[in-house]
Structures are given as structure tokens and as C-alpha cells.
Amino acid sequence: MKTWTIDQSAQAPPSRQLVEAILDRIANGSLQPGDQLPSVRGLAAEVRVNHNTVARAYRELEALGVLRGENGRGSFLTPSSTQVARRERSAATLIQFRTALHEALRAGHPIEVLESELRQSAKESA
């Protein structure tokens, strides 16, 4: 599995960054329902943050219905995790996209340029 990282210069707290990174990997299919996430301490060591930061991220994912902690065995993705992750991430990313779009239009980018950018990036991520 790809390694996890935290961006110390990002405008989001570490626990939020972890939630988003995990939702992203569920939404794009690299994490599947039933998959096990690293232990709290294991992930804390990997991204080098306090264990309570990871525990907070896992609690948030549990509250969203994405993750289920099984006593003593670890934390596993729920059957509905893909659905929930796509819903969460599509809502959040749409807001970011709109903000960026407004800024680009205000900065004077012609619509045609933005449109071709959009098609180009759709082609690249397909």
C-alpha cells in the first residue's frame, strides 16, 4: 500500500488531513470495504504525529460510518464505506472546485481556456 504522509505546511489540521486522505483512497478504489487500516500507533509512527491525532481521525471516520473498530482485531472499512466516501469527497471537492473556478474567472481567464484545462485534466485522470 502507498505510504501515508501529513503535510506540515497545509491549511488543515493533521487529523483532518488523515480523514481526507483515507476518504480519497476509498473513493478512488485503492481501499476497499473490508480492508484493514493500520493500527493507531502504527499510523502515528508512519506520519509522525501524536497517537491521539490518529485516534481522532479514526473516530471521525467511525462517525461517518466508514470505519468500524473491532475489539482487539483492528479497524476495518464498512460495506458502505465506498458510497459514503464518494459522497463526502464529491461534496467537499465540488466546493473547492467552485471556489477555484470563481477565482480563475475573476482573474480574467477566458472560459475557453478553463474548459480545455478541464477536458485535459479529465483525460489525464481517466
Next chain:
Amino acid sequence: MNPLVTVRGLSKHYGRQHVLESIDLELHADQICVLLGSNGVGKSTLLRSLIGLEDVKADTLEVLGLDPRRKPDALRRLVGWVPDHSDVPAWMTPAECARFQEHCYDGWDSSRLAQLFDRLDVPTRRAFAKLSRGEAAKAMLALALASRPKLLILDEPLARLDPRTKAEVLACLLAEVPIDGGACLLATHNLDVAVRAADRVLVLANGRVESAVDVSNIDSTQTTPCGLRARLERLYDSNTLEPVR
């Protein structure tokens, strides 16, 4: 739950020089507490006083239910301790040191130590004098964790390490730190370590705990690592630097 460490009104004087002045400190279970302060501000003296290595005055001084001034030996069997300067004889190897320390701690776990040495790539059969700074730091951390201590006290465990070794030692510390009812007190002047590792930060300056920051609480109200770093830097600077006149 009772705190693992309770300090009230702790003072230390060398002659007429006040090193520590009415320090209050509480350390709770499942917490990593970072003691932030410049060199020479008394961090080591404070840590050493918690395990009975300093003669101090205090209204209350209780560590794991014991008074380090009265029961230093019983207390040291329970606490994992990494001093800022290695107190291991230079000719000793990490493996020899382990055989010696095995009898000094309750709960010593040789197989855990073997795992830690292995994970951290410690050359166990080479004398401390011949280890690199990074290897010695890793060996000291592994030895301190081997007894599965309820309380881990570390004095500048990452000082003067290169970035890669620093990351490796910090990762090991974060993976193995005594949680589940235990706690860790870590002294450093490194803000990044504080930002990453701490549940709580105490800024020590002028012989006092000048500020306390509860990181767990501010993280949940959307504080970024940069924001926290800036906040700690302000507290640190305002307490340690002379104002420009």
C-alpha cells in the same frame, strides 16, 4: 483518574541562583507532554528531580504514587529514562548494557528489546564509544522502552541528530510510547517535535512554567501545524528573548 506526576511549588537553588522557581506540573495518563525551553533553562534539572536525581524543595512531588526524594530507588525501577548525555560507560555495548539494566527494572522484556534493537538497526555488539550519535540515541531509546515503563522521561532525545535519524527515532517513540494508562514527558527545544508529538506543551523560561498549551483541544478547533508552530514560537520567543529596545 489521578495524575501520574504531580508537582506543586518545586524550587531548586544553586547557592543564591534560582534555577527553578515554584514549578507546577501535572502529567495525566495517555498524554505526551513536551517541555519546551532553551538550553540552560532548567529542563534537565526538572526532569532529573522527578526521578530523585536532584535535591529539590517542593510542596508536592509525587511520581507514580511515590516521592522521588524518599523512594528514588523504587521509583527508578518503574520509569524509562533517557538522559541528555549518555550515562553508559563508553566501553559497554548495548547488549552488555541490557544485561546490566535487566536487573534494575521491573517489567524488563528482553524480546521487546530485541525487536526494538532490530527495528532501529542498533549494532548491539559495538561499544557505545564506537557508535554514531544516531546509533547511540536509538540504543538509549530502546533500552528505556525495554521495561515497558508506565512513565517515559526523555531529555532531548533527538538533539543533534540528522533529519533522517530524527524522523526514525521520533517514529519509534510515537509507536512505542507508553499509552494505555502510561505517559511520556519529553524535554526539547525543537518546535517541530513539539508540534508533531505533543498533547500538551509547557514552555519553561526564567525558571518557571510560563505557558501551557493544550494541543489536543486546539487541533480539534482547526489549528494547522503551521498555526500551532507559530503560536509556540511566539510563546517561546516572548519568554526567552530579551525585548529589543
